[in-house]
Amino acid sequence: MIESDTNYSFLIGSMPHLTCASVRALSDRFITDLAEADRDHLFAELKRDGNQLTTEPRLCAYTYAFGAVREARLRRAFSHLSNIFAQRDVELIDYGCGVGLGALVYHDLLLERGLPLTSVRRITLIDPTPRCLERAALHARACFPGAELRTICKYTDELQAADTTSDAKLHTLHIFSQIADMEVPSIAHLADTICAGLRGPNYFACVAPFCERALHGTPPADLFVELMDVPESTVTEENLSARRFVPGQRWTAALRLFTKDGNHTPTPPPRSSTDTTPPPPSTDPTPPPPSDPPAPPADLTPDPPAEPSAPTTTADPAPPSSPVDPPTESPAEEVAETDRRIDEILTSLNEPEEPEHIRQLRNAAESGDAKAQNKLGYLYDTGRELPQNDAEAVRWYRRAAAQNHAMALYNLANHYLSGRGVPQDTEEAIKWYRLAADRDVLPAMNNLGVIYASGRGVRRNEAEAIKWYRRAAERGDETAIRNLKKRGIKV
Numbered sequence: 001m002i003e004s005d006t007n008y009s010f011l012i013g014s015m016p017h018l019t020c021a022s023v024r025a026l027s028d029r030f031i032t033d034l035a036e037a038d039r040d041h042l043f044a045e046l047k048r049d050g051n052q053l054t055t056e057p058r059l060c061a062y063t064y065a066f067g068a069v070r071e072a073r074l075r076r077a078f079s080h081l082s083n084i085f086a087q088r089d090v091e092l093i094d095y096g097c098g099v100g101l102g103a104l105v106y107h108d109l110l111l112e113r114g115l116p117l118t119s120v121r122r123i124t125l126i127d128p129t130p131r132c133l134e135r136a137a138l139h140a141r142a143c144f145p146g147a148e149l150r151t152i153c154k155y156t157d158e159l160q161a162a163d164t165t166s167d168a169k170l171h172t173l174h175i176f177s178q179i180a181d182m183e184v185p186s187i188a189h190l191a192d193t194i195c196a197g198l199r200g201p202n203y204f205a206c207v208a209p210f211c212e213r214a215l216h217g218t219p220p221a222d223l224f225v226e227l228m229d230v231p232e233s234t235v236t237e238e239n240l241s242a243r244r245f246v247p248g249q250r251w252t253a254a255l256r257l258f259t260k261d262g263n264h265t266p267t268p269p270p271r272s273s274t275d276t277t278p279p280p281p282s283t284d285p286t287p288p289p290p291s292d293p294p295a296p297p298a299d300l301t302p303d304p305p306a307e308p309s310a311p312t313t314t315a316d317p318a319p320p321s322s323p324v325d326p327p328t329e330s331p332a333e334e335v336a337e338t339d340r341r342i343d344e345i346l347t348s349l350n351e352p353e354e355p356e357h358i359r360q361l362r363n364a365a366e367s368g369d370a371k372a373q374n375k376l377g378y379l380y381d382t383g384r385e386l387p388q389n390d391a392e393a394v395r396w397y398r399r400a401a402a403q404n405h406a407m408a409l410y411n412l413a414n415h416y417l418s419g420r421g422v423p424q425d426t427e428e429a430i431k432w433y434r435l436a437a438d439r440d441v442l443p444a445m446n447n448l449g450v451i452y453a454s455g456r457g458v459r460r461n462e463a464e465a466i467k468w469y470r471r472a473a474e475r476g477d478e479t480a481i482r483n484l485k486k487r488g489i490k491v
Contacts, residue, residue, distance in 0.1 A: 001151040002141055003134040018142050020071045020104045027063035053132045054389055063099050070177055073207040074105040087115060091122040091170040095156060100136030102175040107143035120144045121170055128155045157186045165197030174204045191227035202260050225258060234259045358385060365396060373400035374408040390421030409436035410444045426457025445472035446480040
């Protein structure tokens with residue numbers, strides 16, 4: 001999962017000296033030629049929803065706008081690492097890695113201290129956004145070409161012990177650049193998961209802003225240290241100001257560096273009063289599968305299926321020719337070709353990344369057009385014309401659903417039912433299906449029938465299932481008609 005065959009990846013590969021500063025400068029170059037209004041729009045998007053880094057301009061704007069702050073925090077945390085640690089064989093595990101600033105800053109640290117880059121033997125990057133993860137992997141590979149690289153596309157509350165298990169032969173540095181932005185249950189789950197997979201010596205660098213939640217209880221960064229059951233003697237703490245949230249100073253930094261030995265069986269970490277105990281597993285028997293699968297996402301005017309392409313014929317292979325040595329280029333010619341390609345890329349950076357009709361659709365959606373919002377969600381949902389992205393699909397469906405757009409209500413319900421882009425929640429799915437059914441969306445009625453017939457997340461209720469099947473069937477829904485026929489019921 002490494003970004004390749006893009007203008008950005010080519011330029012990164014052409015850099016003679018890769019640093020955090022050079023990466024930020026390159027990111028700035030990608031957006032500097034945009035119109036001022038377009039740049040303002042990009043930065044406004046990041047403030048509203050900084051996790052949705054799905055396009056080149058957004059990635060570059062994020063790297064340029066927030067890279068310096070994140071780099072400064074990571075540098076302070078890493079400054080507590082001794083040269084002895086940095087000279088050991090090291091594994092980096094970056095949680096919520098974003099664009100990979102953790103690996104970049106550690107790379108800069110080694111260069112500044114004159115230490116070998118080959119000490120980094122393994123890198124694990126964790127982030128829920130595929131596009132972000134690809135860029136982080138590109139940066140990590142450019143920094144440490146000899147290291148084993150793993151990418152894990154998950155939210156922190158989806159991680160399992162196998163994802164974070166450290167190598168007993170390596171010194172492992174766990175990097176958390178935004179742990180204070182996580183919800184407390186996620187921190188508790190993460191602490192449990194990490195403790196279950198600790199091997200060998202482990203170091204934890206927690207870099208985060210204080211946030212408003214710190215006013216109402218233990219700051220999340222402190223809670224994480226507490227949950228990890230870390231001896232006080234191993235915690236190095238540095239705060240850039242007083243240990244309290246100050247209104248207007250949201251970026252106040254809290255830095256923690258601590259160690260935890262993984263050579264023993266970990267004890268369960270203590271729980272704070274804010275933790276919730278998960279409910280016991282259900283004793284109900286496993287329900288049978290639904291009679292018919294739920295209907296797929298829908299657009300009001302979906303594109304027609306593409307016509308099949310003409311069949312291809314297999315031609316006889318050409319007879320082998322005598323081997324010919326490929327022409328060789330002189331070093332000067334290779335450099336000239338690389339420079340020409342770089343110039344071509346840099347001169348085309350302000351060309352629109354998306355087709356004009358997509359740009360118009362996005363503008364309409366941003367302006368509050370519910371139909372355009374649902375359409376944009378549908379394109380992300382299905383991977384048509386835009387990269388498939390469940391989180392982006394949900395975001396646009398939710399905005400349209402807030403305006404009672406019928407198909408957006410239905411599409412949002414589908415995501416809650418399947419757990420794509422949102423935590424799986426059958427009750428939430430039922431809520432949105434009911435709202436869609438009230439607006440005469442027939443697949444929503446059928447899917448309600450499927451849920452009650454199968455007992456998926458709810459108590460099985462055949463009468464309720466038949467009620468919803470019948471409502472859809474009476475309006476001509478073929479799937480619902482088939483489901484009734486299976487039960488010997490004629491419409």
